[in-house]
Amino acid sequence: MRIKVAVHGYGTIGKRVADAVKHQEDMKVIGVTKTKPDYEARLAIERGYELYAATPEKIEVFKNAGISVKGTIEDLIQEADIVVDCSPKKVGAENKAKYYEKAGIKAIFQGGEKKDVAEVSFNALANYEQAIERDYVRVVSCNTTGLVRLLYIINQNFGVNKVRATLIRRVVDPKDDKKGLVNNIMPDPITIPSHHGPDVQTVLDVDITTVAFKVPTTRMHVHSLNIELKQQAKPEDIIEALREEPRIMLVSYEDGFTSIAKIMEYAREIRTRSDLFENVIWKESIAIIDNELYLTQAIPQEAIVIPENIDAIRAMFNIASKEESMRLTNETLGIGKLYS
Amino acid sequence: MRIKVAVHGYGTIGKRVADAVKHQEDMKVIGVTKTKPDYEARLAIERGYELYAATPEKIEVFKNAGISVKGTIEDLIQEADIVVDCSPKKVGAENKAKYYEKAGIKAIFQGGEKKDVAEVSFNALANYEQAIERDYVRVVSCNTTGLVRLLYIINQNFGVNKVRATLIRRVVDPKDDKKGLVNNIMPDPITIPSHHGPDVQTVLDVDITTVAFKVPTTRMHVHSLNIELKQQAKPEDIIEALREEPRIMLVSYEDGFTSIAKIMEYAREIRTRSDLFENVIWKESIAIIDNELYLTQAIPQEAIVIPENIDAIRAMFNIASKEESMRLTNETLGIGKLYS
């Protein structure tokens, strides 16, 4: 019997979670919510998702726009086994208090929420087991997911003493037309360390300091990493270790991947919505200097957390082991069949 | 028997032409050429296209990169019935002299070439018949295609006295990382009128003056149009006329299409590579003032000419009427099933 998944907030993350669930055999989407009757609401219906209003007062708005909804989030969670909350930052915590606890339903939150919204902060590779049979799980943010995946692998293979990371963040997502930066670079936050390091530590026990900036681009975050290794390693060893993990995509400057523009051009060719679920690491950037590993990775902020949401569902219902779940997720989403 | 199509230049236009040909029952791709052994070359092979070197001296380069090619453009055109030349600007004319005339093969050129490269400048809607049984046809550029489609329909329905258009052009394609503008607006050309008006007139007999600018974006061109009508019309009449044509996509600000960012977000949801083959026109922008039609359209520069290339092939071999060809092309590419 398939797990019945409700997606609360069919936006950038929510629509990707819904489609990913659709590709699984052990779960199904029983409905999605929207706050506005816009083109994304119409697409949800075209895709065959049952549409619900995010809040009761929105029912009228949808009706006026000629879109009929099946009810509200409260109706939807009555039918569901779990809700994946993809609301904007901080709204997830409100929803928990308002709806999920009351209904006694399991819930997954995204990385915009504080860690105490859930029993465990989650990354499939790093701590799948800790989410087993939990009621509330928080899938960490895109930047944190990207850092944790990489650091987990490096730590498992070579040991990690200390990490220093500079994050060059895209200022808004491609669809945003309200906010942004123009001709600017912004330290964000201005204080060091940024919150990303502590957020990594909610999942992985590692000594890490992060510094973050925003730049005027929408496409991907880029991480400039310095990792002090416990064991000796050569660039080839690092490449070999990374190549093992399907959720890491190694690309080569030699093959024309000269910037994130080229990575996204490639993504457009191979995936719906140009979705990349992988950390993208430039082979040529991998260097070992005084037994410190340097590398540059690009983080696809819209889609990298999607496989983690799927794995979190399986863990919370304890219907698959870590290896089995990740294998199923990877297979169904086409992860690991790409370029390397 | 399928028409054997060679695609010379598997880049932004070439890869889209190849995929579009693949979707047709009356033609097939027998090979594509590349100048560099990069990720696009590898994708061409993964997609099942036979790969050829664009020039003889490149064979070695491909070999060194571990990619085997079947030969060069000269070998490829021996096997082909027609070549679709998708080379960079001006290289098409060189190829004609160097290869196509010598081999006696039909050829389609793109809008970067001067009009005298071909017997006819082409837009399916406007002058399909003129391309029938021709040897050399030039599919006009993205901006010209966008203008011609619109003006053809308006002229057919209401008559056009005069057109004034300001084109706000994306400076480079999304994959470009060598050129660009940063924090700038550039009149290009500085002199008025720009070449776009005369280029429209290679296809359509209309009085048109164009002014063009480049701005720092990669996503779409935007046209601000003023069209003096011969007959009286109301905005509803215009909408009705445009709605008839599948290659025009009407979108509404009300539905959330507040900028080209939203249009492309929608495109990502519905098409491989986020390809739009349609003129995108905002319903709310359509206004009639003193019997002059004002409207704003967005032009997807990467894909708008693709259906025209397919129709040009059919015309040149006289295997379908205009209506039949456009119907087939639209159907196979999913044109006209979209949002309206």
Place this chain on the structure above:
Amino acid sequence: MRIKVAVHGYGTIGKRVADAVKHQEDMKVIGVTKTKPDYEARLAIERGYELYAATPEKIEVFKNAGISVKGTIEDLIQEADIVVDCSPKKVGAENKAKYYEKAGIKAIFQGGEKKDVAEVSFNALANYEQAIERDYVRVVSCNTTGLVRLLYIINQNFGVNKVRATLIRRVVDPKDDKKGLVNNIMPDPITIPSHHGPDVQTVLDVDITTVAFKVPTTRMHVHSLNIELKQQAKPEDIIEALREEPRIMLVSYEDGFTSIAKIMEYAREIRTRSDLFENVIWKESIAIIDNELYLTQAIPQEAIVIPENIDAIRAMFNIASKEESMRLTNETLGIGKLYS
């Protein structure tokens, strides 16, 4: 005796108005207000301006930041003959009701306010006389000022039947780091005509339709203009007429002015803050087609209204004729000594 000017809102416009007043012999700045104790507040003090808190509750904030203020806007206007309100959009109207009417003080508002905030909407060239001895005057916005100046001259010299303008607007000012567009073009408003045409008509009686877009740049607006002339004219005639007016700066592509980047580079060389008070028109863009004038002008949004604010003050106190005021303003601000 000098007119005592209070500047309410020492921001992008306010700081430029203050400095311009400082250059005049018949007026002086008696104080400026700020809402925040930031670097601009400190600069105001360094420049010798008396600093006041924009609102009473801000006094504490300034004190905590170690900046002493002389009082609030209410104290300031007690001492002043006139207040130049440079508050954000719509706040000017609030200030009028709250402070200026009560104090019975003359006030100038900026173009972000609705026209009915004042007795007259103002442009020095077009309607100086209408502001004479008025209590409330509104200096129209940067785009409107740019349009009015140009159209006034063209109308005086050749007669104008009809104007069609496409405005390509910078999305935010250079100092903004909260809002913006990234890789986008936004019709704003989506409906045609935009409000700019009617705003021109608050000053000048001309048949004009405007369409407006926002693009991701901070430097200047660009206007693509089509003007139906009453009399015959050649490009040379237009150039000659424009050359007469100091507040129009003619530049040439030939001299290296290939984009607004070059214009601003030039501005950096010649003026504090790279302030341009002039409409900047490319000579090469001036074309006459069917007795319609086409041209492209760039509008420096930060500084173009500054001379108009100075002239408005003189008109409101009737201390100089239009010609005398404009001559004084131009001379003191260095207008008309530039490139041509």
Place this chain on the structure above:
Amino acid sequence: MRIKVAVHGYGTIGKRVADAVKHQEDMKVIGVTKTKPDYEARLAIERGYELYAATPEKIEVFKNAGISVKGTIEDLIQEADIVVDCSPKKVGAENKAKYYEKAGIKAIFQGGEKKDVAEVSFNALANYEQAIERDYVRVVSCNTTGLVRLLYIINQNFGVNKVRATLIRRVVDPKDDKKGLVNNIMPDPITIPSHHGPDVQTVLDVDITTVAFKVPTTRMHVHSLNIELKQQAKPEDIIEALREEPRIMLVSYEDGFTSIAKIMEYAREIRTRSDLFENVIWKESIAIIDNELYLTQAIPQEAIVIPENIDAIRAMFNIASKEESMRLTNETLGIGKLYS
């Protein structure tokens, strides 16, 4: 008697060097060269500089544009005591072979040249003495100058064990309208370390590894720095040490410096051309974690090397000690009177 300075290449660096020389009492500009008769050439003349053609064949071009030149670079260096070569990258080395060695004239090169173009790579603070009485000196690039200044001070005060730096570089200067990035981030170079570390080592003996990226902005470079200290230090100690050096400008987020946009807005207020000659360091970014110093600095790429060029001239003629030269340069350029 003043040192007679020729400026070869009156562009972004050259025009600033010329103006800085003009402010000194012990040197003077005897001429500047240009390759094109554009607005910058006209500005050079307006400023009172004698104009020369960069190459003989350009004389005709200037004549045709109605600009008379006094001769060519060869004529100019006959009159000069020293030439400051501000040519584009690599042209400096060509000029040395072609002109300077032949004429037996001292020359300063910029950081775009390889280090072996000169006897010494120069930064006033770090190695003034090494340039004394040299014939050929290379002033290191903007990024290197910014790194060297900071690291010299930190090393003198606290000792430096190791430096790790991520450089987020502006892709082009504000006046450029030919190249650029749009909506992109580019690792440049892709390999780690970048050349910036070794370039620092041409001036300062320090263990440093750099990683560099280009982003779509024109305004400033930003450096994210990690510095392992030899001695214990607290953030206050660092601030105190930095505050001593006039060529370092400390700014505070609290005062409204939230991004480089605000820094440049401030620069526009206080300096011609918005020139900043200083490293700009955010106080709030200064953190000590495990005795490693983290901080963020912004580097004004157009002007930071200007004071170094002036100091290099004095060193090469041995007319002032390091302290005396830096004091004079700072005083005349207004360095050190700014915000802190």
